[in-house]
Amino acid sequence: MKTTTDFLKMKTQGEKIVMITAYDYPTATFSEQADVDMILVGDSLGMVVLGYDSTMPVTVEDMIHHSKAVRRGAKDTFIVVDMPFGSYHGDPNEALKTAVKMIQETGANALKLEGAGEVLEVIKKLTKAGIPVVSHLGLLPQSASVLGGYKVQGKTSEQAEQLIKDAKACEDAGACAVVLECIPYQLTEVVTKELIIPTIGIGAGPYADGQVLVFHDLVNFGNHHVPKFVQTFSFVGEEVERGVKGYTKAVKDGTFPTLEQSFTMKEQVLTTLYG
Ligand code: KIV
Ligand code: NA
Numbered sequence: 386m387k388t389t390t391d392f393l394k395m396k397t398q399g400e401k402i403v404m405i406t407a408y409d410y411p412t413a414t415f416s417e418q419a420d421v422d423m424i425l426v427g428d429s430l431g432m433v434v435l436g437y438d439s440t441m442p443v444t445v446e447d448m449i450h451h452s453k454a455v456r457r458g459a460k461d462t463f464i465v466v467d468m469p470f471g472s473y474h475g476d477p478n479e480a481l482k483t484a485v486k487m488i489q490e491t492g493a494n495a496l497k498l499e500g501a502g503e504v505l506e507v508i509k510k511l512t513k514a515g516i517p518v519v520s521h522l523g524l525l526p527q528s529a530s531v532l533g534g535y536k537v538q539g540k541t542s543e544q545a546e547q548l549i550k551d552a553k554a555c556e557d558a559g560a561c562a563v564v565l566e567c568i569p570y571q572l573t574e575v576v577t578k579e580l581i582i583p584t585i586g587i588g589a590g591p592y593a594d595g596q597v598l599v600f601h602d603l604v605n606f607g608n609h610h611v612p613k614f615v616q617t618f619s620f621v622g623e624e625v626e627r628g629v630k631g632y633t634k635a636v637k638d639g640t641f642p643t644l645e646q647s648f649t650m651k652e653q654v655l656t657t658l659y660g
Contacts (some may be wrong), residue, residue, distance in 0.1 A: 386461050387422055389495075389517050389561040395422070395594070396583040402562075402595025404465075404585050405603070408434045408451045412600050413458025424459055425497065425597060426452045428467040428527070432609045433601040440526045443469040445483055452491035465519050466493040470527040473498055473507050480507045484516050495561065499525040501551035505558045512559030520555035522548055523589065524567035535612070537588075539568040545575075552576045552584075564597060565589040567614070588614035 395402050403420075406427040407413040416424050430451055431437040445468075452466045466487055473480040484496055495517035498504050508518045523538045532538070539548045549572075552563055562583045565573055570590025577584045577592055586593030598615060601607045606621040635641035650658070 386494075387463050392422070392463075392562060392583050392595075393581070396581075402583055402585060404595055404597035406597070406599045407455050407459065408600070409454045410458040413455040413462075416600070417459035417462045421462065422595070423463045423465055424455060426455050426464065426466045426491075426493070427497075427599065428469045429599050430467075433599060433607055439529060440467075441470045441530075443467075445469060445472050445487065449487060449490050452487070452493055456492045463495070464491075464493040465495045465497050466491060467497045473504065477507050477510050481510050481514055484511050485514070488516055495519050497521055497564065499527050501554050505554055508555060508558040508560055517561045518559060519585075520552070520560040520563040521566065522551055522555070522563060522568075523565045526566075535567070537567050537569065539572045545569075545572050548572060549576055549579060552580055556580050556582050562595075565593060567612075588612060 392402055402422045404423040404425055405416050405419075405421045406425045406429055407416045408426060408430050413424060426448065428440040428443045428448065430447065431440045431443040434451070435443070435447070437443070448466055448469055452464065455464060468480075468484065468487065472483050487493065487496060496511065497519040498508060499521040501520070501522065508520065511518050524535060525532065526535070529535055539545045548568065555563055560582060562585055563576075563580065564585045564587065565576060566586075567588040570592055573584065573586055573589040574592040577594055583594035585595040585597050587597045601609070602611050602615045603617065604619045604621040605611070605617045605623075606625065608622075611617075632641070
């Protein structure tokens with residue numbers, strides 16, 4: 386399994402870091418078999434798997450339940466788990482307790498927290514306690530209602546400067562990497578140059594040290610909204626639709642199951658059965 390030291394080395398050597406989200410045993414298995422560098426159990430879980438329209442209803446228990454399945458499917462991959470909305474904004478000691486519980490119960494390697502500012506103290510606390518923290522800056526889905534929706538961030542010079550400051554503050558607080566979501570690629574380039582720790586972009590252009598995409602987005606599986614920056618690498622949804630419709634039709638038509646797909650019994654037993 387790779388470590389945070391390996392990710393630092395990958396940055397200095399210019400080797401791209403591949404991160405993907407996973408939410409259950411099969412998505413974790415596919416991800417580990419594809420040799421991704423890190424798996425994120427994202428709270429995007431709420432949208433792509435649980436059918437909510439934002440990440441805000443996702444609970445600590447939801448994250449733990451799904452992360453355990455991901456760990457069972459990806460025993461040798463570095464796993465980052467999102468701390469969900471509301472689980473790290475109150476008393477930092479409570480946040481630490483929650484973080485310890487999430488790590489202990491899931492066997493994850495790191496936790497991801499959105500934002501800087503007030504959250505910096507929590508990043509410090511977790512890191513000091515031995516829990517690696519991945520920061521998340523730019524578009525913060527857990528704050529979408531305050532940010533005025535899912536919009537590109539860091540487009541003005543004030544916003545851009547703030548983001549650079551925040552990124553450095555996260556690094557100083559002990560973060561081992563920072564996810565940059567939905568910011569102009571030029572800003573990603575600057576932040577990536579200024580930081581020692583790796584940047585992992587999503588909708589942030591090609592100049593980050595790594596990339597992350599939502600599993601269901603990149604294989605086009607599901608009926609949630611897919612953002613414009615996503616590339617579709619396969620069309621799983623179409624195949625699933627074909628399968629489920631085909632099965633339904635075959636049962637209705639009586640073409641499934643056939644006798645070849647059925648079990649039989651010995652002749653002697655049959656005579657007693659049919660009389
Ligand atoms: O929850 C998630 O999937 C994420 C990624 C988009 C970075 O936080
Ligand atoms: Na997330």
